[in-house]
Amino acid sequence: MRFLHTSDWHIGRTFHGADLLAEQEAVLGHLADLVAAEAIDAVLVAGDIYDRAVPSAEAVRVATSALSRIRQAGAQLVITPGNHDSAPRLGAFAEFAAAGGLHLRSTIAGLAEPVLLADEHGPVACYGIPYLEPEPARHALGVLGARGHTGVLTEAMRRVRADLETRPEGTRSVVLAHAFVTGGAPSESERPIAVGGVEQVPGAVFDGVDYVALGHLHGPQTLAEHLRYSGSPLAYSFSESKQRKSAWLVDLDAGGLAEVRRHELPVPRRLGHLRGELADLLSEPEFAEWIEYYLSVTVTDRVRPVDAMRKLRERFPYAVHLEWQPAGGDAGSALKYAEAVKGRPDIEIARNFLGDCRGAPPNEREERLILDALSAAGIGVDR
Template structure:
């Protein structure tokens, strides 16, 4: 049996306010080509199917079309909710969906009820563990003393192993959405820690043939049978240049036989450009970035006027701007410390200088002083 391990689709996510639905559908819909080319039997989605608990109608339509393409290509789909999803919403009509080959495992109390799939060697039990919020899952699982993610996941895995004991010879796969020790985070994941209780030991997942992990957005191997697929798209500029992938997992009669990476296409690359505004607008070396999502770090000593609009004349997908010129560097004092003992005229004058990176002139300070005096008179008059 061949399984395609994916996770963290985050359908509906934006990049600095820019919608990514078209790029997401391009990449996720392209998984159907992998299914057909590599004769994949099952596509796994280990949590964070959507980017928010209440997805938009457009986001749900993208998921519907992507799953339909995967099914037409010949694969069943097993998915679980992550910390971004609403498990109850995602699990709606799950029994009916299962009849069409889409298996949603969203109920905490059903963690030991696998999706049973068969090949020429017998059954494969696929256990989908939804993201287990400790303060909720400990009551649902009847382990009220378990206040950490490891505690509730440990109970869930104990139930999985108990069910497997009753299925001798059955091969096993677990989907879980967690931060497992040894994993390397990216800047685009939402923190799931509460005082450090998010970290889970790899030993929690002992006793199964393969564990398809979700939550961390970079692909990584913790052990040969314990892996993160990472997100199929880059969701922060910290992931610029990162090759996204899925894992193609093969099970034979004895269990895990092979795992290999399947590179995924990049719908629109992310690029970070650094230089003065004029350099970025004129340098021909940046021609390829004109079709990319761009984050610009401007090094001009004085803040340029209207920089985003000007950048977007060349880079229409520029979505982020940062000014790093010398005048942007703080002197290390807090805002309160910088205001202490200073009058209104000094404060407003410094603000004007900070915004323009050029100190206010004497004439401007005179105008500011007269405006402040007029404001004081108006306030005194009621």
């Protein structure tokens, strides 16, 4: 049996304010094409279908379209919610959806009730463990002494293994889980899940099954041969610009896990970093290749350029992030303002503040505006 392991679609997410629905629809459509090309039997989505608990109508449309295309390509789907999803909303109409090949495993009570698939070698039991918030999950699981994510996932996997023991001999097993497993490397775009205890979970918690499809961390990575993160299909922070987004093709034979192959996904729009003086960035031919990239730009002018982002977007329409780091300066250093302003007159504080922000002292017109503002506030100023 062949599975496709993916996760962390985050449909509806924006990238520094830029709408990503078109890019998300394109890369998820590629997954449907891959299902047909590789004769995949089931697609495993290990959490965070949506970026919000209450997704927009457009996000729901993109998700529905992607799931429909995957199903029409010939694969069944097994999905469990992540920490961004609303488990009750995602699991609505689960019994009806299962009849059409969409299996939603969204409840704590049902985490040990597998989706049963079969091939020429016999049955495969697919267990979906939804994201478990430690405090409510320990009550729902009846393990009040459980601590943090490790405690509740240990109980969840105990129930999975107990159910697996009741299955016919030779039944192979797959688990979907959304968690931060020890050894995984995070990116800047994941929401922390440390509420309720230490967030990391030892990989040994998942021992005893043939394959574990993990979600939550956005970079593809292998923690053990049977224990992997697929990562997100798109980059959601500039920290992911060097990651090669991918999905795992997982083959089970009669004896269990046979082979895992990595399939790199297309990149609808690449990410880039540019650095230099604004005039050079806007005029030099060497920067032309970056026009179609999502860009994080650092301008190094000695004086902060006025209206820099608007000017950048005239040449680079997908510039989404801007920083100013003057060459040879220390604009990023923290100021101890209580000490810096102690005993200084208000006019001097105002002048220095403007100078710190812009990298140059106020001009004559700005000086008059400062004096007028202080006067209007009833602050006496020695002109």
